[in-house]
Amino acid sequence: MKAAVLYGKEDVRLEERPIPKAGPNQMVVKINYVGICGTDVEFFRHGHPFYHEPMVLGHENSGTVSEVGEGVTEFQVGDRVLCGPPAHCVEDCPSCRRGETNICINGFPRTAGIGGPDGGYADYYLVRDVAHTMLIKVPDNVEFKDAVLFDVICVALHGIRKSDFKLGDNVVVSGTGPIGLSAIQFLKAGGANKIIVLGTNSAKFPTLKEYGADYCINTKECADIGGEIRSILGSPVGADIVFECAGQPDSLLNCIHQCVRPGGQVMIIGTIQSPVTLSPGNFQIFEPDLKSAFVYTADEVRMYLEMLAAGKISFPGMVTDIISLTDCVERGLDRKDRTGMLKILIDPSL
Numbered sequence: 548m549k550a551a552v553l554y555g556k557e558d559v560r561l562e563e564r565p566i567p568k569a570g571p572n573q574m575v576v577k578i579n580y581v582g583i584c585g586t587d588v589e590f591f592r593h594g595h596p597f598y599h600e601p602m603v604l605g606h607e608n609s610g611t612v613s614e615v616g617e618g619v620t621e622f623q624v625g626d627r628v629l630c631g632p633p634a635h636c637v638e639d640c641p642s643c644r645r646g647e648t649n650i651c652i653n654g655f656p657r658t659a660g661i662g663g664p665d666g667g668y669a670d671y672y673l674v675r676d677v678a679h680t681m682l683i684k685v686p687d688n689v690e691f692k693d694a695v696l697f698d699v700i701c702v703a704l705h706g707i708r709k710s711d712f713k714l715g716d717n718v719v720v721s722g723t724g725p726i727g728l729s730a731i732q733f734l735k736a737g738g739a740n741k742i743i744v745l746g747t748n749s750a751k752f753p754t755l756k757e758y759g760a761d762y763c764i765n766t767k768e769c770a771d772i773g774g775e776i777r778s779i780l781g782s783p784v785g786a787d788i789v790f791e792c793a794g795q796p797d798s799l800l801n802c803i804h805q806c807v808r809p810g811g812q813v814m815i816i817g818t819i820q821s822p823v824t825l826s827p828g829n830f831q832i833f834e835p836d837l838k839s840a841f842v843y844t845a846d847e848v849r850m851y852l853e854m855l856a857a858g859k860i861s862f863p864g865m866v867t868d869i870i871s872l873t874d875c876v877e878r879g880l881d882r883k884d885r886t887g888m889l890k891i892l893i894d895p896s897l
């Protein structure tokens with residue numbers, strides 16, 4: 548089979564490997580789609596932060612179970628499944644005991660395509676320990692192409708569920724990638740009053756409006772973001788809740804200093820890898836609540852699949868390209884022209 552293997556910074560090699568065999572408590576999944584995540588791009592650009600052996604990338608996996616090892620009882624050959632982050636422990640760590648498996652202290656090293664040798668940028672993926680891994684069955688009437696978007700969409704879902712968002716709130720979403728787009732749709736479905744979106748690429752604004760944005764502000768062209776937001780809201784203060792979905796330092800600073808009303812909330816959903824300089828005294832006097840959210844739980848993925856199956860949500864236009872494993876660097880991880888790009892999927896059969 549083919550597998551795209553990360554060896555280090557800007558070093559991904561396409562290799563021919565034997566199809567894995569399932570040992571006890573293991574399972575093999577034939578991958579049909581794997582999403583290219585911003586995390587994969589980070590690993591490609593900078594190297595993996597803690598795992599230094601060759602690893603197959605890919606944590607946004609969908610496919611069909613092709614082999615189950617001895618001792619696996621919950622899955623059968625032919626089951627349609629998702630496999631992704633976060634893995635969790637069976638040692639019953641304090642986070643897992645509270646049901647917060649997304650912040651399991653043992654989860655990361657067990658997560659597909661993130662903490663170990665195996666991931667979904669391949670024809671087949673070996674699930675090394677079924678009990679430790681997030682595996683979710685996909686309902687028959689949900690297409691894999693929609694189901695496989697679970698990673699970005701459930702990040703938004705979890706962030707909103709963890710926030711203090713209430714029906715009728717005025718909200719700002721900073722970021723126009725797949726996570727921002729998902730957040731807009733959930734906020735609209737949840738009854739937000741005005742949804743204002745901050746982005747840097749006006750070409751995406753028509754899509755954002757189709758998803759539910761009421762107003763879009765191009766932060767590169769707007770000299771007074773706070774003033775613009777207050778004018779849209781017809782209020783001397785900013786939005787009730789601001790969702791940082793861009794994963795950029797400037798975006799977080801805008802959220803805190805320009806967008807949120809006194810006593811409102813800034814929810815950090817995007818993953819910001821660079822340092823951010825904050826002067827707490829400048830915003831502390833207005834008591835904004837800074838909160839963060841990380842990935843999602845298995846229950847939230849099931850919730851997403853149920854809403855998809857019932858036709859309550861849909862994400863048209865989210866997938867902007869489907870590429871082969873051979874093209875995963877040039878047209879994926881190292882893609883130069885990212886204009887209008889949202890989610891790229893790899894189909895290993897291409």
Ligand SMILES: [Zn+2]
Nearest residue numbers: 584586607698
């Ligand atoms: Zn991801």
Ligand SMILES: [Zn+2]
Nearest residue numbers: 636640643651
């Ligand atoms: Zn745990």
